[in-house]
Amino acid sequence: MAFISIIGLNYAPEPIGIGPYTQGWATSLAQRGHRVQVICGAPYYPGWSLAAGYKNRFAGRVEDGVEVLRVPHYIPARPTAARRMAHYASFAANAARAVHRQGSDFRPDAVVAIAPALLAAPVALRLARKAGALSWLHIQDFEVGAALATSLLPASLANPASRFERSAIKRFDHVSTIAPAMLDLARSKGAGAAQLHELRNWAEPGVGAAGIRPEDMRAELGLPARKIALYSGNLARKQGIDLILDTAERTRNRADLHFVVCGEGPAVTLVEQAAEALPNLHYRPLQPRSRLPELLAVADIHMLPQLPGAADLVLPSKLANMLASGRPVVTSADPGTALAREVAGCGIVVSTNDREAFANAITALADDQDRRETLGNEAKIRANERWSRTGLLDAFGDALESALQDHRQ
Template structure:
């Protein structure tokens, strides 16, 4: 007998066409659920990330309703700060949460969903989702992409000091107490379980690698001609440029390797710290470009000889960068600035090198060592592709999520607590060969 399709209401601040980060995975999840026959409605914000300005073609002031990829998408206008720090960032999230309260109640009045899925951040909109789920007596699945409060503390972006942190921490624990809670890596699942208590239901629901990245990995990148790159090797960073990334470290490493005529550093990104990065990069020889279209991601990542994944100290277990699976899928080694034992270190084992956060000399030495050792570079790139296939397969991840979502809806007494961290095997096949732990570069 064919299973009855679910009516799924999703609330998430970020959604396509934002080119990077959470939006890619929320829209991918919604569109695949719709393609599998479910009725999917999404309440999201006006696209503005990571540029922090509303994208052309989208309204600053009006609520819009469109069908996109088989999904009924409601976009809410909200405050978009040009500099997303402190109280301005809080106002950004608060304005969305207030509008989302009205939009969710309206959606549930029109037709009560079978299940509500809330994407965090932001915690404020997740709290709205929990309130509405309680009011309409529907199960709530909360998916945590980013430990928002801890990241704000680690990057010094939280105004108000300890009292504000304590208040927001209590609000966060309440907001994240859904019928099911999931996150994107074992390290983040463990932190959530500790935060929410021993009866928390925490599932592992990974992000995925873009299949197009694998298909383009062996071809010569057209960006080499377009950007007139004559040097044989490219060190690439592509993604958001904000406080938690610490991309300035890449510029410092480029200056230390300025004498190398065979290495070109390229940064592709937008974000709150873009202007400061451009100032720091003057005279360094680093090429800085805007983020490239999502459909050209495979071409861009194929440009690299080596990928760099900078993170500030203390952030390696607070968020698993969404760019990592695609870096691995591209078949190029990854140099991550993280300590041993962190989530980033465990997730990229055998596929690159670790260097200490904020240590430009160590990063430069690691880059030079891989550029000068093509055999080792190729072996680490191949290990990365195996990891991507084993752990970040899109179809398997989303099919498993769909099954777990249906289980939440149909099981009697859906709000019973589930103890511990639950790790469904979203990627069931194993990597070919033995994967070594990631190596710490001396």
């Protein structure tokens, strides 16, 4: 048995984003017999507000066999570039305080840092060095590049931010990320090839299962009996939500095709206003993760917009569940990117700059049930092959345990 410390801002009960995957890793390691401690923030995502029932302060308890230590951090209601930096920095500072409070006897065998927030990576590195522990960085997205692609980071900060990112990445013993193209990017930023691991996010086991009744969810949400193009997740600039709104506007005269956006985040007001003006666009709040199988089954088509330049900086975790639901995906991603390769054969890929092509892809699938079924069947097969929860968690556990064995020798 090893003592494993995981330092990552996001954790359960956050319903989407990084939190569910960090929790999955932690609980899986605990089930393998390890002592696992997670240093994380108070839950706030994707609504950028403190979750009900939580206080933004230091607090610890055992959750599903994992020692969870929450630290306070700044939560901006409107996350501008400067406020995001303060948000990440406040978590890093208080994570360091949490480590210090545990005293000189706090000596994990392995320290795993989750990025975002990369600003907390030095905390993990210092702890690993002090304890003589294995250090491991898992990159869910390259936040510097993503911030630049979405104009959240001023160009004047690009060079210092990139230098910090490169310095952090090359100092870890092992680095993992969630897609082949992101492995290549990590390698280009200093990660050693022998210590690189592809560790994908997984599809939820119940998604796409037999016996799901989408009509019940459709009735609960008050949706019309029409073809549905669905987006569910975070509503922010990085997600390219305006592309969905533009497509709904272009097709507003089609009575047989409706667009549904379920989510929370900084762009929620924009979506609500558009839904009030467009008869074919419906906004609904983010649904509980336990209802994800029913929600995704409501869709005839899944929409996955992406901004230019972001497709190899982050592979959206929602893609796995979209594919597992057995529905085709329409995405905006440039040829050769990780996102384009994952969707090819399971949906339609259009250029990130071509709004007309995105709308045309949606309408083409809406008009062709046989094509929807063919692409949806292939999507489900691919999800089973590449995004099995059990297989991916076992792969992470095996890789970490092997690295620990080598580190001890």
